Amino acid sequence: xxxATTGRRPGGRTARIRAQVLDAVRAELGxxxxxxxxxxxxxxxxxVHRATVYRRWSDIGGLLADVLDAAGDDDWxxxxxxxxxxxxxxxxxxxxxxxAARPPIMAALIAASFRSExxxxxxxxxxxxxxxxxEIVVTRAIERGETPPGTNARRLLISATAPLxxxxxxxxxxxxxxxxxHAAKTTTLAAQSGAFT
Numbered sequence: 001x002x003x004a005t006t007g008r009r010p011g012g013r014t015a016r017i018r019a020q021v022l023d024a025v026r027a028e029l030g031x032x033x034x035x036x037x038x039x040x041x042x043x044x045x046x047x048v049h050r051a052t053v054y055r056r057w058s059d060i061g062g063l064l065a066d067v068l069d070a071a072g073d074d075d076w077x078x079x080x081x082x083x084x085x086x087x088x089x090x091x092x093x094x095x096x097x098x099x100a101a102r103p104p105i106m107a108a109l110i111a112a113s114f115r116s117e118x119x120x121x122x123x124x125x126x127x128x129x130x131x132x133x134x135e136i137v138v139t140r141a142i143e144r145g146e147t148p149p150g151t152n153a154r155r156l157l158i159s160a161t162a163p164l165x166x167x168x169x170x171x172x173x174x175x176x177x178x179x180x181x182h183a184a185k186t187t188t189l190a191a192q193s194g195a196f197t
Contacts, residue, residue: 020046021053022070025063030103034112039063061118068109068122072129077136084141085188088160091134092180095161099168100175110169131157147191156196160187 024046028037037060043050057063079090098106113123131154138153147156163183167173190196 017046017048017052018056018066018070021048021057021063022067025067026105027103029064029067029108029112030105033108034060034115037063037112059118061116064109064112064116064119065122068113068119068126072126076133078134079137080140084137084144084146084191085184087137087140088184088187089181091137092161092164092183095164096168096175096180099164107169141191146188148194148197150197151191151194152196156187156191159190159196160184 021042024042025037028041028045032041039053039057039060040050042063043053046053053063057066079087079094081087081090109119109123113119134157135153138147138151138156141147142149142151160183163179167176167179
């Protein structure tokens with residue numbers, strides 16, 4: 001069981017080993033993809049005995065799930081630019097930058113979630129966490145009078161961010177510097193008209 005599944009956050013040597021192993025998973029996944037990811041390679045790269053890796057994470061799915069769960073152990077908050085369109089554009093720029101980063105860790109984790117049930121469940125937990133954190137963007141927009149009361153935050157957020165994933169993950173097109181702002185603008189216009197109520 002990982003620390004994420006037990007609800008405990010170990011410190012000291014345990015935390016160091018976890019950090020080393022998860023860093024190694026990200027590096028191996030970014031360089032070799034899911035098919036090239038092995039427990040032994042992760043252990044060697046992390047400088048940890050292979051028995052420790054097998055004992056704590058069991059298999060590749062366990063490693064991937066813990067990487068994704070660790071991503072939710074942060075204090076990230078969505079941007080607050082003062083407008084809905086600005087917040088959505090900033091959020092989209094963050095997504096595009098993360099998707100375009102090299103090595104392509106974020107894209108590799110998304111791809112791996114289709115191959116591992118444990119990773120898929122962890123990916124879903126991460127998305128739920130991120131969407132929940134981003135709901136404040138819509139709450140602020142309603143309070144400023146930019147969007148009607150009753151605007152559905154989840155539907156609005158998905159509409160604003162979906163074009164990024166569609167282009168970068170499905171179509172595999174190069175990052176478009178104009179796409180984050182354009183998607184934010186069109187979603188904002190739709191929200192103002194009541195499309196998400």
